[in-house]
Amino acid sequence: MDATSLHLVMYPFFALGHLTPYLHLSNKLAQKGYRISFLIPTKTQSKLGTFNLYPDLITFVPITVSHVDGLPPGAETTSDVPDHLHPLIMTAMDRTESDIELLLHDLKPDIVFFDFTHW
Helix, strand or coil, rough: CCCHEEEEEEECCCHHHHHHHHHHHHHHHHHHCEEHHHEEEHHHHHHHHHCCCCCCCCEEEEEEECCCCCCCCCCCCHHHHHHHHHHHHHHHHHHHHHHHHHHHHHCCCCEECCCCCCC
């Protein structure tokens, strides 16, 4: 199987310090011809869109971040909340499990890159 036929999924932790390096890695892999589905919180797309150097190969797939009691409305990443609320971002990420499972079933990737998700 050559690089142009491989489909990768990126599912980084909802923090810019994870999302940004994952996008840099995605750019490097896209440069080699890999197709990438980059799972990203919906509103965060606008923050990273200009760093997608290969929009024909890297597709942002929006993820809806569920509300968690204690998180401000609209919070999606750790940069949206003070440090002491970061565990609630992880809780919100954990609640995406069934959505991610459905996406992976539909996308049928060859490889999934992830961090912090234990499921």
